[in-house]
Amino acid sequence: MSATTDKADIRKMSLSDVEAAVLAMGEKKFRAKQVYEWLWKKGARSFSEMTNLSKPFREELEKHYAIHAIATDQVQRSLDGTIKSRFRLHDGHLIESVLIPVPADNRYTVCVSSQVGCSLSCTFCATGRMKRLRNLDAAEIYDQVVMVNAQCEEAFGHPLTNIVYMGMGEPLLAYKNVLESIDRITSADGLNMSPRRITVSTAGIARMIKKLADDAVKVNLALSLHAADDVKRNEIMPINEQNNLDTLMEALKYYYEQTRNRISYEYIAFQDFNDSIDDARLLARLCKPFPVRVNIIEYNPIDGAPFRKATEHRIDDFARYLREQGVMVTVRRSRGKDIDAACGQLANK
Ligand code: SF4
Secondary structure: OOOOOEEEEHHHHOOHHHHHHHHOOOOOOOOHHHHHHHOOOOOOOOHHHOOOOOHHHHHHOOOEEOOOOOOOEEEEEEEOEEEEEEOOOOOOOOOEEEEEEEEHHHHEEEOOOOOOOOOOOOOOOOHHOOOOOOEEOOOHHHHHHHHHHHHHHHOOOOOOOOEOOOOOOOHOOHHHHHHHHHHHHOOOOOOOOOOHEEEEEEOOOOHHHHHHOOOOOOOOOEEOOOOHHHHHHHHOOHHOOOOHHHHHHHHHHHHHHOOOOOOEEEEEEEEOOOOOOHHHHHHHOOOOOOOEEEEEOOOOOOOOOOOOOOOHHHHHHHHHHHHOOOOOEEEEEEOOHOOOOOOOOOOOO
16 A cells, blocks of 8 residues: 655755745744754654644644655564564555664664665575665665664663664665665764664675765675675676676775775575685685675575575584684574574565
8 A cells, every 4th residue: 555645755855955945834944953853863753743843833844745754564573582674665665674683792783675675686585586666765764773773672672783784675776865874874963873883785886885985984884795706606696797706806995995994795605505615715815905804694595596505514614714814704693584584585575
Protein backbone atom coordinates (compact mmCIF):
# COMPACT_ATOMS: atom_id res chain seq x y z
CA MET A 1 0.00 0.00 0.00
CA SER A 2 1.39 3.40 -0.91
CA ALA A 3 0.90 6.45 1.26
CA THR A 4 2.45 8.89 -1.20
CA THR A 5 0.92 12.36 -1.16
CA ASP A 6 1.36 15.33 -3.46
CA LYS A 7 2.77 17.36 -0.60
CA ALA A 8 6.47 18.21 -0.71
CA ASP A 9 8.70 16.19 1.59
CA ILE A 10 9.99 18.78 4.06
CA ARG A 11 13.05 16.67 4.90
CA LYS A 12 14.28 17.13 1.35
CA MET A 13 14.45 20.88 1.97
CA SER A 14 17.54 22.78 3.18
CA LEU A 15 17.31 25.11 6.16
CA SER A 16 17.17 28.11 3.83
CA ASP A 17 14.33 26.47 1.86
CA VAL A 18 12.43 25.98 5.12
CA GLU A 19 13.14 29.59 6.12
CA ALA A 20 11.66 30.83 2.85
CA ALA A 21 8.61 28.62 3.34
CA VAL A 22 8.13 29.79 6.92
CA LEU A 23 8.39 33.46 5.94
CA ALA A 24 5.85 32.85 3.18
CA MET A 25 3.45 31.57 5.86
CA GLY A 26 3.85 34.86 7.73
CA GLU A 27 5.94 33.35 10.53
CA LYS A 28 9.25 34.65 11.89
CA LYS A 29 12.44 33.28 10.34
CA PHE A 30 13.67 31.66 13.60
CA ARG A 31 10.68 29.31 13.47
CA ALA A 32 12.42 27.51 10.61
CA LYS A 33 15.29 26.58 12.93
CA GLN A 34 12.76 25.15 15.39
CA VAL A 35 11.11 23.10 12.66
CA TYR A 36 14.53 21.88 11.53
CA GLU A 37 15.46 20.86 15.04
CA TRP A 38 12.28 18.86 15.37
CA LEU A 39 12.97 17.14 12.08
CA TRP A 40 16.64 16.32 12.53
CA LYS A 41 17.58 16.51 16.20
CA LYS A 42 14.41 15.23 17.79
CA GLY A 43 13.42 12.91 14.94
CA ALA A 44 9.80 14.15 14.78
CA ARG A 45 7.56 11.95 12.67
CA SER A 46 4.63 14.38 12.48
CA PHE A 47 4.05 18.12 12.70
CA SER A 48 1.72 17.62 15.66
CA GLU A 49 4.74 16.64 17.79
CA MET A 50 6.26 20.11 17.31
CA THR A 51 4.73 21.44 20.50
CA ASN A 52 6.63 24.73 20.74
CA LEU A 53 4.97 25.88 17.50
CA SER A 54 1.48 27.33 17.48
CA LYS A 55 -1.35 25.05 16.45
CA PRO A 56 -2.34 27.17 13.41
CA PHE A 57 1.31 27.13 12.23
CA ARG A 58 1.51 23.35 12.63
CA GLU A 59 -1.73 22.98 10.68
CA GLU A 60 -0.37 25.21 7.94
CA LEU A 61 2.79 23.08 7.72
CA GLU A 62 0.67 19.95 7.63
CA LYS A 63 -1.40 21.39 4.78
CA HIS A 64 1.63 21.98 2.54
CA TYR A 65 4.29 19.49 3.58
CA ALA A 66 4.74 15.85 4.46
CA ILE A 67 7.30 14.02 6.61
CA HIS A 68 8.08 10.80 4.76
CA ALA A 69 9.11 8.85 7.83
CA ILE A 70 9.78 5.12 7.56
CA ALA A 71 7.51 2.79 9.55
CA THR A 72 8.29 -0.51 11.23
CA ASP A 73 6.72 -3.37 9.30
CA GLN A 74 8.21 -6.39 11.06
CA VAL A 75 10.80 -7.13 13.74
CA GLN A 76 12.57 -10.50 14.04
CA ARG A 77 14.81 -11.46 16.94
CA SER A 78 17.61 -14.00 16.61
CA LEU A 79 18.60 -16.37 19.38
CA ASP A 80 22.01 -14.67 19.40
CA GLY A 81 20.51 -11.23 20.19
CA THR A 82 20.60 -9.85 16.63
CA ILE A 83 17.43 -7.97 15.70
CA LYS A 84 16.32 -7.52 12.10
CA SER A 85 13.79 -4.79 11.31
CA ARG A 86 11.84 -4.47 8.12
CA PHE A 87 10.71 -0.94 7.37
CA ARG A 88 8.03 0.28 5.01
CA LEU A 89 8.84 3.44 3.06
CA HIS A 90 6.24 6.10 2.25
CA ASP A 91 5.81 4.66 -1.26
CA GLY A 92 5.29 1.12 0.00
CA HIS A 93 8.77 -0.30 -0.67
CA LEU A 94 10.40 -2.41 2.02
CA ILE A 95 13.96 -2.29 3.31
CA GLU A 96 15.81 -3.92 6.18
CA SER A 97 18.21 -2.89 8.96
CA VAL A 98 20.00 -5.14 11.41
CA LEU A 99 21.04 -4.43 15.00
CA ILE A 100 24.07 -6.48 16.01
CA PRO A 101 24.72 -6.26 19.75
CA VAL A 102 28.03 -7.31 21.29
CA PRO A 103 27.50 -6.37 24.95
CA ALA A 104 30.80 -7.95 26.03
CA ASP A 105 32.66 -5.39 23.88
CA ASN A 106 30.17 -2.63 24.57
CA ARG A 107 29.55 -2.54 20.82
CA TYR A 108 26.09 -2.05 19.36
CA THR A 109 26.15 -1.79 15.60
CA VAL A 110 23.39 -1.04 13.15
CA CYS A 111 23.71 -2.20 9.57
CA VAL A 112 21.67 0.17 7.39
CA SER A 113 20.38 -0.09 3.83
CA SER A 114 21.04 2.58 1.22
CA GLN A 115 18.94 1.35 -1.72
CA VAL A 116 15.75 -0.62 -2.30
CA GLY A 117 17.30 -3.76 -3.81
CA CYS A 118 20.67 -3.58 -5.55
CA SER A 119 21.87 -3.37 -9.15
CA LEU A 120 25.17 -5.19 -8.68
CA SER A 121 23.99 -8.83 -8.72
CA CYS A 122 26.72 -10.43 -6.63
CA THR A 123 26.04 -14.13 -7.00
CA PHE A 124 26.16 -14.99 -3.29
CA CYS A 125 23.77 -12.22 -2.18
CA ALA A 126 20.00 -12.36 -1.73
CA THR A 127 19.60 -8.58 -2.14
CA GLY A 128 21.36 -8.73 -5.52
CA ARG A 129 18.48 -10.84 -6.88
CA MET A 130 15.94 -8.14 -6.09
CA LYS A 131 17.18 -5.58 -8.65
CA ARG A 132 17.48 -1.95 -7.69
CA LEU A 133 14.18 -0.12 -7.43
CA ARG A 134 15.45 3.20 -6.13
CA ASN A 135 17.93 4.89 -3.83
CA LEU A 136 16.92 5.72 -0.30
CA ASP A 137 16.94 9.41 0.48
CA ALA A 138 19.05 10.80 3.32
CA ALA A 139 16.10 10.97 5.70
CA GLU A 140 15.20 7.31 5.08
CA ILE A 141 18.74 6.27 5.96
CA TYR A 142 18.75 8.60 8.95
CA ASP A 143 15.42 7.16 10.15
CA GLN A 144 16.88 3.65 10.24
CA VAL A 145 19.58 4.88 12.63
CA VAL A 146 17.09 6.76 14.82
CA MET A 147 14.67 3.84 15.01
CA VAL A 148 17.25 1.15 15.61
CA ASN A 149 18.91 3.38 18.20
CA ALA A 150 15.61 3.51 20.10
CA GLN A 151 15.30 -0.26 19.73
CA CYS A 152 18.84 -0.67 21.08
CA GLU A 153 18.10 1.54 24.09
CA GLU A 154 14.97 -0.43 24.80
CA ALA A 155 16.44 -3.91 24.37
CA PHE A 156 19.93 -3.37 25.79
CA GLY A 157 19.77 -0.11 27.75
CA HIS A 158 22.52 1.27 25.51
CA PRO A 159 22.62 3.57 22.47
CA LEU A 160 24.17 2.51 19.18
CA THR A 161 27.95 2.75 19.10
CA ASN A 162 28.59 1.98 15.41
CA ILE A 163 26.90 2.38 12.06
CA VAL A 164 27.78 0.33 9.00
CA TYR A 165 26.40 1.02 5.52
CA MET A 166 26.38 -2.65 4.66
CA GLY A 167 22.69 -3.52 4.33
CA MET A 168 20.72 -3.60 1.09
CA GLY A 169 22.27 -1.71 -1.80
CA GLU A 170 25.58 -0.19 -2.86
CA PRO A 171 26.12 3.00 -0.83
CA LEU A 172 28.49 4.58 -3.34
CA LEU A 173 25.76 4.39 -6.00
CA ALA A 174 23.47 6.37 -3.69
CA TYR A 175 26.38 8.69 -3.03
CA LYS A 176 24.77 12.07 -2.54
CA ASN A 177 22.07 10.73 -0.21
CA VAL A 178 24.52 8.60 1.75
CA LEU A 179 26.80 11.61 2.32
CA GLU A 180 23.87 13.75 3.33
CA SER A 181 22.75 11.08 5.81
CA ILE A 182 26.28 10.93 7.27
CA ASP A 183 26.17 14.67 7.63
CA ARG A 184 22.88 14.44 9.53
CA ILE A 185 24.10 11.61 11.74
CA THR A 186 27.34 13.37 12.65
CA SER A 187 26.19 16.98 12.80
CA ALA A 188 25.55 18.76 16.10
CA ASP A 189 22.12 19.64 14.67
CA GLY A 190 21.45 15.93 14.12
CA LEU A 191 22.56 12.90 16.15
CA ASN A 192 26.06 14.23 16.87
CA MET A 193 27.75 10.84 16.43
CA SER A 194 31.43 10.58 15.55
CA PRO A 195 32.18 9.82 11.88
CA ARG A 196 34.89 7.47 13.18
CA ARG A 197 32.05 5.20 14.28
CA ILE A 198 30.71 4.96 10.73
CA THR A 199 31.84 2.51 8.07
CA VAL A 200 30.76 2.73 4.46
CA SER A 201 31.05 -0.59 2.67
CA THR A 202 31.40 -0.83 -1.09
CA ALA A 203 31.47 -3.66 -3.60
CA GLY A 204 34.23 -1.62 -5.28
CA ILE A 205 33.54 1.35 -7.52
CA ALA A 206 36.95 2.92 -8.05
CA ARG A 207 35.88 6.37 -9.24
CA MET A 208 33.51 6.77 -6.28
CA ILE A 209 36.18 5.69 -3.80
CA LYS A 210 38.34 8.50 -5.19
CA LYS A 211 35.45 10.90 -4.95
CA LEU A 212 34.96 9.95 -1.30
CA ALA A 213 38.63 10.77 -0.75
CA ASP A 214 38.33 14.11 -2.57
CA ASP A 215 35.27 15.00 -0.52
CA ALA A 216 37.35 14.35 2.63
CA VAL A 217 34.65 12.36 4.36
CA LYS A 218 35.93 11.15 7.72
CA VAL A 219 34.39 7.67 7.71
CA ASN A 220 35.96 4.22 7.63
CA LEU A 221 35.83 2.41 4.32
CA ALA A 222 35.25 -1.31 3.84
CA LEU A 223 35.78 -3.06 0.52
CA SER A 224 33.72 -6.20 0.01
CA LEU A 225 36.62 -8.03 -1.55
CA HIS A 226 35.66 -11.73 -1.31
CA ALA A 227 38.23 -12.84 -3.90
CA ALA A 228 41.83 -11.76 -4.35
CA ASP A 229 42.20 -12.47 -8.07
CA ASP A 230 40.24 -10.99 -10.95
CA VAL A 231 39.06 -14.25 -12.49
CA LYS A 232 37.38 -15.38 -9.30
CA ARG A 233 36.12 -11.95 -8.41
CA ASN A 234 34.54 -11.51 -11.87
CA GLU A 235 32.74 -14.76 -11.27
CA ILE A 236 31.02 -13.69 -8.06
CA MET A 237 30.93 -9.89 -8.41
CA PRO A 238 30.19 -8.66 -11.96
CA ILE A 239 31.12 -5.10 -10.90
CA ASN A 240 34.75 -6.31 -10.93
CA GLU A 241 34.68 -6.44 -14.73
CA GLN A 242 34.77 -2.63 -14.90
CA ASN A 243 36.60 -2.17 -11.59
CA ASN A 244 39.33 -4.76 -11.50
CA LEU A 245 41.67 -5.28 -8.57
CA ASP A 246 44.46 -3.09 -9.94
CA THR A 247 42.04 -0.20 -10.39
CA LEU A 248 40.57 -0.75 -6.95
CA MET A 249 43.96 -0.93 -5.25
CA GLU A 250 44.98 2.31 -6.91
CA ALA A 251 41.74 3.99 -5.73
CA LEU A 252 42.14 2.66 -2.18
CA LYS A 253 45.75 3.80 -2.00
CA TYR A 254 44.60 7.23 -3.09
CA TYR A 255 41.83 7.13 -0.46
CA TYR A 256 44.30 6.24 2.25
CA GLU A 257 46.84 8.85 1.20
CA GLN A 258 44.25 11.61 1.07
CA THR A 259 42.32 10.76 4.24
CA ARG A 260 44.33 8.35 6.45
CA ASN A 261 40.93 6.83 7.26
CA ARG A 262 40.74 3.18 8.23
CA ILE A 263 40.30 0.67 5.42
CA SER A 264 39.14 -2.91 5.82
CA TYR A 265 38.48 -5.82 3.48
CA GLU A 266 35.42 -7.98 3.96
CA TYR A 267 36.12 -11.52 2.82
CA ILE A 268 33.39 -14.16 2.88
CA ALA A 269 35.00 -17.59 2.98
CA PHE A 270 33.46 -19.99 0.42
CA GLN A 271 34.46 -23.62 0.56
CA ASP A 272 36.90 -24.65 -2.19
CA PHE A 273 36.50 -21.32 -3.94
CA ASN A 274 38.53 -18.73 -2.07
CA ASP A 275 39.63 -20.46 1.15
CA SER A 276 42.98 -22.03 0.19
CA ILE A 277 46.44 -20.92 1.27
CA ASP A 278 47.06 -19.83 -2.34
CA ASP A 279 44.07 -17.51 -2.01
CA ALA A 280 45.44 -16.24 1.30
CA ARG A 281 48.78 -15.54 -0.37
CA LEU A 282 47.07 -13.42 -3.06
CA LEU A 283 45.06 -11.64 -0.38
CA ALA A 284 48.18 -10.89 1.68
CA ARG A 285 49.63 -9.12 -1.35
CA LEU A 286 46.65 -6.79 -1.49
CA CYS A 287 47.32 -5.83 2.14
CA LYS A 288 50.76 -4.37 1.47
CA PRO A 289 50.16 -0.98 -0.23
CA PHE A 290 48.39 0.59 2.80
CA PRO A 291 47.34 -0.50 6.31
CA VAL A 292 44.23 -2.65 6.16
CA ARG A 293 42.31 -5.00 8.42
CA VAL A 294 40.81 -8.17 6.95
CA ASN A 295 37.48 -9.38 8.28
CA ILE A 296 36.88 -12.99 7.32
CA ILE A 297 33.16 -13.70 7.40
CA GLU A 298 31.42 -17.02 7.65
CA TYR A 299 29.15 -17.56 4.63
CA ASN A 300 25.40 -17.95 5.04
CA PRO A 301 24.06 -20.02 2.19
CA ILE A 302 21.06 -18.60 0.34
CA ASP A 303 18.68 -20.67 -1.77
CA GLY A 304 20.03 -21.56 -5.18
CA ALA A 305 23.53 -20.10 -4.73
CA PRO A 306 26.31 -22.49 -5.75
CA PHE A 307 28.43 -21.94 -2.62
CA ARG A 308 28.96 -23.64 0.69
CA LYS A 309 30.55 -22.16 3.75
CA ALA A 310 34.22 -22.88 4.36
CA THR A 311 34.99 -25.18 7.26
CA GLU A 312 36.24 -23.72 10.52
CA HIS A 313 39.47 -25.60 10.07
CA ARG A 314 40.11 -24.00 6.64
CA ILE A 315 39.19 -20.55 7.94
CA ASP A 316 41.57 -20.94 10.89
CA ASP A 317 44.45 -21.98 8.58
CA PHE A 318 43.65 -19.12 6.22
CA ALA A 319 43.62 -16.57 9.07
CA ARG A 320 46.81 -18.00 10.58
CA TYR A 321 48.64 -17.65 7.27
CA LEU A 322 47.59 -14.02 6.96
CA ARG A 323 48.66 -13.25 10.53
CA GLU A 324 52.04 -14.81 9.83
CA GLN A 325 52.36 -12.34 6.96
CA GLY A 326 51.72 -9.47 9.37
CA VAL A 327 48.12 -8.86 8.28
CA MET A 328 45.55 -7.81 10.91
CA VAL A 329 42.74 -10.34 10.73
CA THR A 330 39.41 -10.82 12.49
CA VAL A 331 37.25 -13.88 11.93
CA ARG A 332 33.58 -13.01 12.25
CA ARG A 333 31.22 -15.79 13.09
CA SER A 334 27.93 -15.08 11.47
CA ARG A 335 25.14 -13.35 13.38
CA GLY A 336 21.39 -13.59 12.95
CA LYS A 337 21.44 -16.56 10.55
CA ASP A 338 18.22 -17.99 11.98
CA ILE A 339 16.31 -14.86 10.92
CA ASP A 340 18.07 -14.28 7.56
CA ALA A 341 19.78 -11.20 8.98
CA ALA A 342 23.36 -12.19 8.25
CA CYS A 343 25.62 -10.81 5.53
CA GLY A 344 24.14 -11.33 2.07
CA GLN A 345 20.79 -12.57 3.37
CA LEU A 346 18.71 -9.39 3.35
CA ALA A 347 15.81 -9.88 0.98
CA ASN A 348 12.69 -8.69 2.82
CA LYS A 349 11.79 -12.18 3.96
S1 SF4 B 1 26.62 -7.91 -1.84
FE1 SF4 B 1 26.10 -5.72 -1.68
S2 SF4 B 1 26.67 -4.93 -3.71
FE2 SF4 B 1 26.55 -7.16 -3.95
S3 SF4 B 1 24.43 -7.53 -4.64
FE3 SF4 B 1 24.46 -7.70 -2.39
S4 SF4 B 1 23.85 -5.67 -1.65
FE4 SF4 B 1 24.50 -5.44 -3.80
